[in-house]
Amino acid sequence: MHRRRFLHASAAALAALASPPSLRAQLRPRILRLSGPWASVSFPLLWMAERAEFGSLAERIEFLPWRDPDELRLIALEGRADFIAMPSNVAATLYNRGLMLRLQCISAWGLLYLVSRRPSLDRLADLGDEELGVPFRGDMPEIVLTQLAAAQGVEARRELRLRYLASPLDAVQLLLSRRLDHALLAEPAVSMVLARSRSGIVSLFAPELYRTLDLQQAWADAGLGPARLPQAGIVAVGAAVDDGGLCAEFAQAHARALGECMAAPQDCGAIVARRSGRLDAAAVADSLGHSRLEAVNAAQARPELEAFLGRLLAHRPGLIGGRLPESGFYSG
Template sequence: MKYNRRRFLQIMTASGLVVASSCDRQTPPSQGEQLSSLGIGGSPILLAIPLAYLIEESRLSQKVPNLEFIPVRNHEQMKALLTSGQGQMAANPTLLSAGLYQKEFPLRLLNVMIWGNIYVLSPDSSIATWEDLRGKSVLIPFQGSMPEMIFRFLATQSGLNPDEDLTIVSTQDFQSTAQLLLVGQGEAGVFAEPRASSVVAKGKEQNIELFYSLDFRETWGGVTGQTARFPQAGVSILKSLTDQHPDVVELIHAELRNSLDWIQENPTAAAELGSKYMDLPPAVIEQSLAKNRFEYLSAAEAQSELEVFYQSLMQVNPKLLGGKLPNADFYVEG
């Protein structure tokens, strides 16, 4: 593979759907043939670092000659990437993966790697509990998607009615959420890392201090009685890969596990590598890593926690995932 920074920035700023230069991926090779290329989709989240490791540092390139990282900006572009076949695997929220699967898209969840790095940030230092959000306006990106669903679940479980006790302002993405928060168009905002660390840094440049007011992990543990973590994001993969190239999938499992050890042992180098793929300063990424919870579980190993997670979000929207849990085939072993 070779990663092209100019191409990355062009795609990140494009207004249309993602277009990959190598478009022959729609027809996967038959079982037994070597996989010659692999399109890997990623957005500017911390999972871009394990993907970058997979591409630049792992043994995968010895088995698959052409590895291409395809950057996307939002959930719609991620869906388009996977449904078009231009990308055969991608890092995304576990809810997005399950939603595509429930719509009978041939996708499976490979793993869970991020276990909660979502926060409410605010310039108001007095906001320290969910009750403190009463009467406030809260900026939340990706209307109807995971950040809003989990916010609504945690707020409700903490004694608030999100539609009556506060004002939810939907935004396009984390970047627009940051822009609005910094100009005072909201009293608090929901951010995942590394965007949380990024907006805190931008605030300092403008003499605006932002506080990590609420940690979704802590609230999750408190309201569910479970461990203070939730299966936020992982890697999904086309079913054709698991069916036709199990050896490649096995190697991806192994190298993504290795990536987390490498990140923990080499945070500065990991931040430098991630900066190429996320277009964020290495210092911001390294700071963000300290607030993130990485842990590798195959989807099958994480199935019970995923099901609790999905069922919790379905309390907010009973029509989510078509009103039922994914079946066992969704969860890849490894």
């Protein structure tokens, strides 16, 4: 890809950046379509869609949530968004299967925790015969769990009693109703279930729940790498891939939005709660203190991402589409 596309995108980016602000404003798209899950990786996108100061990107910024990885893949394949927050392995898989996309940044470096009725847990094998709820079978939560379990000498699907769930909210309900003792969750679902178990009428019947295991720290303790994993980021899709000016402006705006979210967690919580209609503002605000969020551009994140994807490739090639993505996958 690719020299011609690269030269075209580079020229577009230089032209856009060289244009005066008034001209760039005239050239802005009417609608900028963003998409992501109801998880921490999407908070900056929701912030951008809500706040008027990001109006230089487009006349209107829309956010389309995806509920599960299957819906994510459909949104990407149908071109229903310009920029999408998605797990890094899904981005690699879609690229390797020929979808026109380019990774802009990795922004989620650690969101996964084991929530349990036990206050502490040293190893996954300590779960014994107790059920562990896992949302999104075969996708990022289980991928990290499987790799960590193997490093601890456990074959996850054979030796752990896994209960696959359609969504994190299913796990939240099962935990609160005492029908599940442990669940692997990403923020903000972790903070939400902990808050709900300790407040209001729910606290009268819900069990005492704990943030028992930080999977990122456990990853480091098992010798698999640093306590941060390139779990998810932002990709440009379709026509946005070749719009270098838009991608450059989006990258700056996204990094700014992420910084503003981290600096104003209560405001971020209010936006996410209002937009989602299902997440608690206070829990979202609290989740930011437990989310390893940093917008690292794709080129800089590439070494860490390739190390992570390489591990998945060796374990199960289909998790990333059979090979490491080539250079065209990474934005400059």
